[in-house]
Amino acid sequence: GAVVSQHPSRVICKSGTSVKIECRSLDFQATTMFWYRxxxxxxxxxxxxxxxxxxxxxxxxxxxxxxxxxxxxLTLSTLTVTSAHPEDSSFYICSAITGSRLNQPQHFGDGxxxxxx
Amino acid sequence: TQLLEQSPQFLSxxxxxxxxxxxxxxxxxxxxxxxxxxxxxxxxxxxxxxxxGEVKKLKRLTFQFGDARKDSSLHITAAQPGDTGLYLCAGxxxxxxxxxxxxxxxxxxxx
Numbered sequence: 101g102a103v104v105s106q107h108p109s110r111v112i113c114k115s116g117t118s119v120k121i122e123c124r125s126l127d128f129q130a131t132t133m134f135w136y137r138x139x140x141x142x143x144x145x146x147x148x149x150x151x152x153x154x155x156x157x158x159x160x161x162x163x164x165x166x167x168x169x170x171x172x173x174l175t176l177s178t179l180t181v182t183s184a185h186p187e188d189s190s191f192y193i194c195s196a197i198t199g200s201r202l203n204q205p206q207h208f209g210d211g212x213x214x215x216x217x
Numbered sequence: 218t219q220l221l222e223q224s225p226q227f228l229s230x231x232x233x234x235x236x237x238x239x240x241x242x243x244x245x246x247x248x249x250x251x252x253x254x255x256x257x258x259x260x261x262x263x264x265x266x267x268x269x270g271e272v273k274k275l276k277r278l279t280f281q282f283g284d285a286r287k288d289s290s291l292h293i294t295a296a297q298p299g300d301t302g303l304y305l306c307a308g309x310x311x312x313x314x315x316x317x318x319x320x321x322x323x324x325x326x327x328x
Contacts, residue, residue: 132314143305143321193259197314205250206316208259
């Protein structure tokens with residue numbers, strides 16, 4: 101089945117650091133990737149939609165200069181949290197789909213737990 | 218903004234009991250997906266329902282999509298400890314394959 105790998109799985113860093121999270125589709129070409137944020141014991145909240153070779157589309161209220169998304173190839177999207185602060189601590193999850201047809205499942209990575217001290 | 222409300226938010230039951238989780242919205246979705254998520258992991262797809270009134274079964278799990286494609290339910294028969302987890306419904310809308318996730322139902326099944 102379709103596999104999405106997310107790296108790192110966990111990162112702890114000091115306030116002010118920029119952190120890059122990678123999302124890779126291992127056995128399929130991901131034309132679209134999605135980035136979600138999940139607070140403890142809460143649901144997933146869509147942050148942005150990333151299409152290969154074009155700028156990401158951010159959801160309302162998500163700072164695009166804070167959360168930089170790059171989707172340079174059909175198998176890799178990255179999320180960079182710039183100048184991270186404690187309030188950016190969260191569980192970040194990516195997902196990927198191939199093609200543009202509706203009703204296809206999103207394949208999720210295992211998430212990255214980001215802790216900013 | 219599409220909102221999906223799940224109920225109950227939390228459910229603690231004993232092994233062998235039956236339960237139903239509800240997912241309700243005022244919006245119409247082109248499809249609705251159910252996921253199960255365990256701590257520290259990404260969600261895993263259980264089922265996708267597309268047609269209003271559709272019923273799908275996955276072993277002890279029964280999923281139903283409302284006739285108007287605004288709501289859905291998940292029924293688990295004879296729950297087992299392995300069913301423990303966070304159950305999320307997610308509605309697909311528009312043409313961008315975006316998902317709106319429900320508020321989540323945390324299920325705990327004890328021996």
